[in-house]
Structures are given as C-alpha cells and as structure tokens.
Amino acid sequence: MRHFKLAMTMTFATAAAAIALTAAGTAQAETPSWCGPKKATLALLDGYGGNSWRQVTTASGKQTAELCPSITAYEYADGQGDTQKSISDIKSIAAKGVDALVVFGDAGPAMLPAITSVYKSGKVIVPYRVNVGGKEGENYSKFIGSSFVNDGETWGNWIKGILPKGGNILFLSGPAGNSQGLDELKGMKNVLGPEYVFVNPEPFAVTNWDPALTQKVLTAEIAKNDKIDVIVSDFGPSLVGALPLFQKQGKSIPALATSDGNSLGCFWHENHASNPDFKLFTVATGNDNVRLAVQWAVALATDGTPPTEQIFKAPAFEDSVSGQPSPVQCRKELPGAIYLSSELPAEAQAKAVGN
Amino acid sequence: MNAPPLTPTAFSRPAGLPMPLARSFVTVVLSTIVLIAVCAVFAPSSLSWGALSGSLPFAAIIAIVGLGQLLVVQQGGFDLSLPGAVSLSVVVATHYPQQDDALLFQAVLVAIAFALAAGVLNGLLFSVFRLNAIIATIGTNALLYGAVFAVSGGVPSITTELLAEIAGGETFGVPNSVYFALAAMAVVSFVLKKTVVGRRYEVIGASPSAGRAAGLSVRTHQMMAYVFAQLLYCMAGILIGGITREPTAFQGDSLLLPSVAVVVLGGTSLLGGRGYPVSTVVAAFFLNQLSQFALAVGVPYSAQTIIQALALGFGIGVYSLRWTLNVRKSTG
Secondary structure, three states: HHHHHHHHHHHHHHHHHHHHHHHHHHHHHHHOOOOOOOEEEEEEEEEEOOOOOHHHHHHHHHHHHHHHOOEEEEEEEOOOHHHHHHHHHHHHHHHHOEEEEEEEEOHHHHHHOOOOOHHHHHHEEEEEOOOOOOOOOEEEEEEEEHHHHHHHHHHHHHHHHHHOOOOEEEEEEEOOHHHHHHHHHHHHHHHHOEEEEEEEOOOOEEEEHHHHHHHHHHHHHHHHHOOOEEEOOOOOHOOOOOOHHHHHHHOOOOOEEEEEHHHHHHHHHHHOOOOOOEEEEEOOOOOHHHHHHHHHHHHHOOOOOOOOOEEEEEEEOOOOOOOOOOOOOOOOOOOOOOOOOOOOOHHHHHHHOOO | OOOOOOHOOOOOHOOOOOOOOHHHHHHHHHHHHHHHEEEHHHHHHHOOOOHHHHHHHHHHHHHHHHHHHHHHHHHOOOOOOOOHHHHHHHHHHHOOOOHHHHHHHHHHHHHHHHHHHHHHHHHHHHHOOOOOOHHHHHHHHHHHHHHHHHHHHHOOOOOOOOHHHHOOOOEEOHHHHHHHHHHHHHHHHHHHHHHHHHHHHHHHOOHHHHHHOOOOOOHHHHHHHHHHHHHHHHHHHHHHHHHHHOOOOOOOOOHHHHHHHHHHOOOOOOOOOOHHHHHHHHHHHHHHHHHHHHHHHHOHHHHHHHHHHHHHHHHHHHHHHHHHHHHHHHOO
C-alpha cells in the first residue's frame, strides 16, 4: 500500500513536471505578435559603431531580431562615422537581397537619397533615432524617433521638484547644433519658467560628447559661475572625469540630471557622502530605441502586427532623492561602460562591450 | 645683390640680437602676456586658480605632443601618425589593466613597445625608403588605428586608480601633468642645445646634404626624430588616460592640429632646422589659455571658434611679418 502511494505521488510529480516543462517550452517558442509568418532577412546599419553605447544597442537589436523565427538571416554593417561608407553600406546590403533594413542614420538628411532609393526598390527600410528628413510612405517605410523633448520635460520636472524657487542650470550637450540637444532644451523650457536661468551660452555648452572637452568646458563654467545649482547633460558618463573639478575649486558637486551609465552610478555612490548637494536623476539612455525599430521592420517584412508605439520615450530610471522608479544603481564588478537601464541583461552587455 | 636666405631663422643672425633663440621666445612670451592681460580684463574667471588647475593638464598634453611634432618638423617632416599613436597608448594604458593597479606598469611597457615599433617604422619609411613624410605617417596612422580597434574594439575603458592619481593628481598645488611636460621640455632642450648629438641633429635638419658632406649619419638622426616623437606621444597618451577617467578610443584625434600649431607659434620653421622647445611649450600654454578664454567669455560656439582662429592667425602672422621685413633688409 505504502509503495502504491509512493508510486502515485511520483507519477503525479512527474506529470506535473512534464506539464510545467511543456508550458515553458510553449512560452519560449511563442512568437511575438509583431513577428509574422513570412520569411525575411534583416540588416542593422549603424552610422558609427565605435562606442559602448552603440555596441549595447547593436546587441539589443540582434537579440530582438532573434525572437522572431521568421527572420532567417541577420546582418550588421558599421559606417564608422563616414557618411560615404554608410551610404554604400545601405546600397550594397540592399543589393545583396536583404528584405528589411533598420538604419541609424547618423549623418542625418545626407542619408535620405540612399534610404529613398532602397525604399523605392520595394524593401522595408526603417530609419530610427536620428531624423533623416523625408516622409513616411514616400522616402521610407517608417521612422522610429526618440522623444528628446520628453527627456527634457522629465528633467525639467525633477529640477522643479528639487529647486522649487528656481536656480541656475548648466546644460551640456554634444556637437554644436545637434537636434537632440535642441529638443531637450525645448522640453525643459516647456516645463521651467523664467526663474530658472541657463548659465551656459545659448542653446547649450558644446562638448562633442568628448570627455576631455567636457572637462575643459566644465572648468571654464565652474570658474565663471559662482553658483551652479544643477547640471543637465545628455550623456552622463562623459561627466564622470569632470565632476571632481568642483571639489578642486572647493565646491560641492551640484545636482545632476542626465542619462544613466554604470560608471556614473558608481561615481555617485562613492562621492555623494562628501558632496551634500550631489543629487542624481537619470533617464534611460535609450538603447532600447532600436528594439522598437526592429519590431516595426520585422512586422512590415514578415506581415506581422506592428507595435502600437510609434516613437520611443525614454523612461525615468534613477532618482537619488525619491528612489523612484529606482535608486541609483552600481555594479562595480562589471565594466563602467554599460547601461543598467537597458533591457539587455548587464552580463550580456558586458560581453557585448568586450569585457 | 645676393638671393635672400631661405630660412632666415636658421642662417641670418641680425646684428644686435645676441641670441637667435630670443626672437621666437620673446614673440611667443609677449603674445602670451597680451593674452593674459586680455583675459584679466574680459574673462578674469579664466585666470582663477581653480580654472588654471583644471585646464593646465590639457596645456601640458598639447606641450608634450608639440615637442614630439617639433622633433619631426626639425627634420623637415610632418608626423600625421600622432592621433593613432596617442589613441593607442590611451587604450593600452586603460584596457590592458582593466582597473587593476598591479597591471599598470606592464601596460606602460606595452605602450612604450608599440611606440618604439611605430617610431622605427616611420623612421625607416622616411629615411631609408625616402617616402614623403606625410604619406608615410598617414599609413602608419591607419596601422595604429587598426591596433586601437584590436585592443579596444573602439570602446572606452575606465582608468586605474593609480594612473588617475599619478596623471590627474596634484603636487604642491600644481597638476602633476605639468611636471611631466616641464621634464619633457628640459630633456628635449638639453639634448638639442647642449649635446653633440643634438647639435648634429639640428644641422642635419637644416640641410641633410651638408650633414652628409660633413660625414654625419643622416639616416640615423632622421630615424631618431620619429622614434623620440612617438615616445613623447606615448607619454601624452598615458597622461590623457589618467586625466580623463573614461577616455574614448579616439582621444588623439583632436591633438594633431594643435601639435602643429604650437610648433609654428613657437617659431620653428616648417622647412626644418633649428627648433625651439621652450617656445613650443609656452605656445602650448598660449593655445590652451586661448580656448579657455573663448569658453570663459561665454560667447556662442561659433564666436568661440572665430576668436581662436583669429588669434592663431595673428600669432602666425607676427612671424611672417618679421620674416618679410628681414628679407627686404637683406635684399636691400
């Protein structure tokens, strides 16, 4: 009798385990709705692939494409910051017969003729993040932008929360006239009134997103302005080398509203105790923008259902004041040049950036 | 009347000026004093100690790469492999140790090994195979960038604590990188001006054929120019690795033009010959202070660029003006 009970229990247990395993298997094999039945090939074309942000982004794009079994081949090309090469990459990949192209058009409108000719030849082409001009359905299949105005508004709201009576803001962005910086400024001005003074030259202090130039610019701004209440920067990690300048000039590091990065989070953990004014707020740096673009391209190429979102809005990520949506994060054992806000797991990012 | 001398700085010593060194030195020092006066009036914040201690490390970097470029220019060449060389030593000094202080020393040795190899290659191409210096060093630059990608994959890496402390720290209130630049200047000046090798080096630079006629080993001296230049770039690269905590893999790109600019501002002729290391270092300070001035006045980016271009044009114009006067005088 006892043996019979044992046998029954074991049978049930085995059956339960088998059912669970089957369910898991089905869940894994279940294809997302944007992945249709038609077989297709996909290529990701980068305008410039030479930094960790881009490598994490590329790995994210690849991972997204792998979720769809209808995608039979995936290719990648790096324009290496060279407009001519980026254009010829697009043309040669299209000539090779790839069905869908996702393009990071760093060179902006200069890429439009190549993109248009590929679209006219009947392929699916989805530029994303950098505005290349042109129109949907005329020059390309779909443009998946990123709402930098939204980033600016998110920062602006946080600044209002920590400095309700106004204050001095130093805004740092990349190359002169880059549209990302201009949009972010627009977003901040939508939220912040005249009691918030921008101390940088109009529209933003130019840093080219280069850590050395950032250091020089910040040196001059700290010396010039007695009071900087908050720094806004759209590339947080490039500030890590420059922030100790405040201590050198005998001041506390001020509040900082920016985008996330592992090195920045760790820097905050090491320094906030000795810098009473150092509050940190980050928005996700936007590696996942590529996922939405890949989903759209795959949906159009394989006859799947396109996602409902048409523009990528970077969510808020860390806030050292409220701890919402997340307190400041640091993974000291992993490379500094990864982005904990990204959907791609931190370990996979570390592998993507080659460490 | 005789034909005017080709390089008056090297050959004609006008009576009344005791030292030929004095002219370039005086010019660049005067320009720097004028700039400091202008800064004091229009952008006093750029002269505060905090601003100086933040910007001097970058002046030191420009000075060191400028000294390297000076050595090559003295032999009538141009070293366009500077961006690749600096970037390579930056990535070797940061990627190889991966934030482990114990590996820093080996990383520095590896960087020096790369620098020696690149220098010998440039030297061979220029002195033995007689390639044009610009063509040869462009090729080497591409090779060096290949190595940059092989080491780093184009990804920045964070500096080790020890390197940040050595290169980015301060001693007696002065950034350590400034001491490195002064030491490099002292060594280059001493060797060029006070040793037999240095004197021969300048003679060969002024006229390789005269050097050869005098029985000097022209090839060896020309080759040395590239090797020592690479060692200086390597030093600058390692310092950048420490000064910026998370340097990019392309940190050398923005240094090529300043390196040539300070050589010219320092009064060294691009045709080769006599070199002015001290003036080159002062010119590096001048150039750096100029960009800090442009930043500190708070004008838009376009105006910053124009201010810098005008001041550079003025600095170089001062020399061409004097040069023309000289020629007129000597042609009567």
